[in-house]
Amino acid sequence: QKEVEQDPGPLSVPEGAIVSLNCTYSNSAFQYFMWYRQYSRKGPELLMYTYSSGNKEDGRFTAQVDKSSKYISLFIRDSQPSDSATYLCALTSGNTPLVFGKGTRLSVIA
Amino acid sequence: DTGVSQDPRHKITKRGQNVTFRCDPISEHNRLYWYRQTLGQGPEFLTYFQNEAQLEKSRLLSDRFSAERPKGSFSTLEIQRTEQGDSAMYLCASIPSGSYEQYFGPGTRLTVT
Numbered sequence: 001q002k003e004v005e006q007d008p009g010p011l012s013v014p015e016g017a018i019v020s021l022n023c024t025y026s027n028s029a030f031q032y033f034m035w036y037r038q039y040s041r042k043g044p045e046l047l048m049y050t051y052s053s054g055n056k057e058d059g060r061f062t063a064q065v066d067k068s069s070k071y072i073s074l075f076i077r078d079s080q081p082s083d084s085a086t087y088l089c090a091l092t093s094g095n096t097p098l099v100f101g102k103g104t105r106l107s108v109i110a
Numbered sequence: 111d112t113g114v115s116q117d118p119r120h121k122i123t124k125r126g127q128n129v130t131f132r133c134d135p136i137s138e139h140n141r142l143y144w145y146r147q148t149l150g151q152g153p154e155f156l157t158y159f160q161n162e163a164q165l166e167k168s169r170l171l172s173d174r175f176s177a178e179r180p181k182g183s184f185s186t187l188e189i190q191r192t193e194q195g196d197s198a199m200y201l202c203a204s205i206p207s208g209s210y211e212q213y214f215g216p217g218t219r220l221t222v223t
Contacts, residue, residue, distance in 0.1 A: 008150065032210045043201055043214040044153065045112070088152050092210055097143060097166070098203075100152025 003027050006089055006101025015110050019076040023089035023101045026070065030091040030099075033065050035074045038086045038103065047087075048074065079108045112136070114204050114215035122221045123192055130188045131218045135204030142185050143212060144177060146170065147199040156200075159185060192222045 006023045013019055021035075032051055036044035048063040050056045056063045064073040072091075076083055084107050090098040113136040123129050135142050141160050145153035156175070158166040161182035171177075174192075179185040189196055199219050203212035 004152075006152075034211065036214075041199075041217075041219065043112075043114075043116075043216045046211055046213060049211050090152070090212075094210060097155035097158060097168075098145075098153070098212055100154070102150065102152050 003099050004089065004091055004101045007104055008102050010105040010107060012107045012109060013079055015079060015081060015108055017079050017108070019079050019083070019106060019108075021074045021076075021087050021089075021104050021106070023072050023091075024070055025072070025091055025099075027091075027093070027099075028067075028070065029093040031094060032092045033063070033072050034090040034092075034098070035061075035063055036088040036090060036100075037083075038088060040085075044088055044090075079106075081108050081110045083108050112213040112215065114202060114213055116200075116202060116215040116218050118218055119216060120219045120221075122223065125194060125222055126191055128188065128190045129192060129220065130186055131200055131220075133185045133187070133202035133215055134183075135185070135202070136206070136213065137183075139204035139206050139213075140182065141205040141207075142179060143203045143205070144185070144187050145201045145203065147201060147217070148197075153201055156187070189220075192220075194222045196220060197222045 035048040053067045062075040086103040088103045089101040144156040147153040159179040199217040
């Protein structure tokens, strides 16, 4: 079993839809949870950063962490064509390398 | 633009040649990571520096790979005797002191023919 599992998609939604992206993990030592957005042939861009369980909101983006279930989510409200990208979850226990999911490819259709 | 720069952005080389990549982190960030990303996968850890000290290396980093960070500023990643399996995007990330958020550069895409 991989440390971090992420459905690679692809996921295709109409403009304005609510998008839900998810990762599960097996290592209970993970304490810091990040979501990155990566456009084709570019470096990952940090979108959200959360510590431990709970919710964090930033504009149209909400990150949710449930440590008891080892499950993290990213919600995108009012999705736009410019949101079309690959979304990567990344986890760390602190001063350790990030462990990434495979990424979910999202297409938002106008 | 995160403020992390990488050079070159794309490198095409023939099998057996040596290549060197450079990463310039955000100036006040003292920690730096290198990752490798292949198509359809998330980035995988290669090596980690705190200031000029290389503190951790992945098992992925074979003897053909070497990395340096002289004076704790920019970092270089060298691959000797490149193989086709080295074709990937090489990413560096810098981290501010007291945080765990990693800010990535645009990457260097290596193609070994």
